[in-house]
Amino acid sequence: MNKEISVPLNPTRALAAASVSRLSAWMRSGGIVVGGSALVAVCAHLALPLYFTPVPLSLAPFAVLIFGLLLRPRLAAAALGTYLLEGALGLPVFAPTPLSPGGLAHLLGPTGGYLLSYPAAAALTAFLVRRTGRGFAPAALAAAAGSLVILLSGAVWLAVLTHGSAQTVFSLAVLPFLPGDALKVAAAAALTAGWVRLRRRTA
Numbered sequence: 001m002n003k004e005i006s007v008p009l010n011p012t013r014a015l016a017a018a019s020v021s022r023l024s025a026w027m028r029s030g031g032i033v034v035g036g037s038a039l040v041a042v043c044a045h046l047a048l049p050l051y052f053t054p055v056p057l058s059l060a061p062f063a064v065l066i067f068g069l070l071l072r073p074r075l076a077a078a079a080l081g082t083y084l085l086e087g088a089l090g091l092p093v094f095a096p097t098p099l100s101p102g103g104l105a106h107l108l109g110p111t112g113g114y115l116l117s118y119p120a121a122a123a124l125t126a127f128l129v130r131r132t133g134r135g136f137a138p139a140a141l142a143a144a145a146g147s148l149v150i151l152l153s154g155a156v157w158l159a160v161l162t163h164g165s166a167q168t169v170f171s172l173a174v175l176p177f178l179p180g181d182a183l184k185v186a187a188a189a190a191l192t193a194g195w196v197r198l199r200r201r202t203a
Contacts (some may be wrong), residue, residue, distance in 0.1 A: 010175030013129075029075060034136040036067055037086055041093035047099065053172040054110035055158070057180055058095045059149050064118050065143040065188040069126025069134065070195070076122035084115060113157020113173075114150055121153075134196045140189035147181045 001020035050056060065078045089092045090103040097111065107115055125146035132138035154172040158164070164172070 029078075030068040032075060033079045033082050034069065034073075036063075036076075037083035037093070039063055040067075040080065040083045041086070041091075044095040047095040050176060053176060054097065055114070055154065055173055055177070056095050056097055056111075057177065060095065060118075061114070061121075061147060061181065061186060064122050064150065065117060065125055065146055065184060066191065068122040068146050069129050069139050069143060069188055069192040071122075071126055073123040073126040073130075076126045077119040080118040080122045084118065087115070108123060110158055111154065112161075114154035116157070117150050119155035121149040124149055134190050134192055136193040141190045142186055143185040143188045147185050151177065151181065153197075166183075 010187040021133075040060055040063040040171045043063040047058040047060075064080060067079055070076075071079065083093060084107070087102075088104045089106055092102065094102060094115065095108075095111070106112070124165070125142045127146055128142035129139055131144060151174050155169050158173045159166070159169040162169070
């Protein structure tokens, strides 16, 4: 009668394997965070100044929504937090505007409310999409919630900064960006749904 012989696992090897696995995961997460912040910076520079408002049209919110739809909440927030830290330290990652010289002063300028909301908006989008699914409709709803956080934060910040009326702030900080943000939400949801379908086919 054959008996199976069990070989005890060497504790040292097991510990080393676990350490290598954790290090690999940290390096992967770190690469995603740094790469994500760089992508947001590129999108931020794809901006169009508007003569009637100090807030430019920018693709940075689109990157925020993409990260929220594809990454875990903490990882998405970390990528956007790293982006803000890079900008606060003076790296040229923010959208150039005539009223904001860059660095920490940029975060205190007219677009500061939008920028500071990025980590929370990405985390909220990630949280919602993981509870509803990554199909187009649930992804669009999650992205719309994240976009709303960005717009509201930007409007509140601009209201405090300029002491403007609600109507004035709405016309400067929200209304001009609604059509573009709707397109960003739809595009982010479509890309996410397509990515999920592609991964399922190749799995």
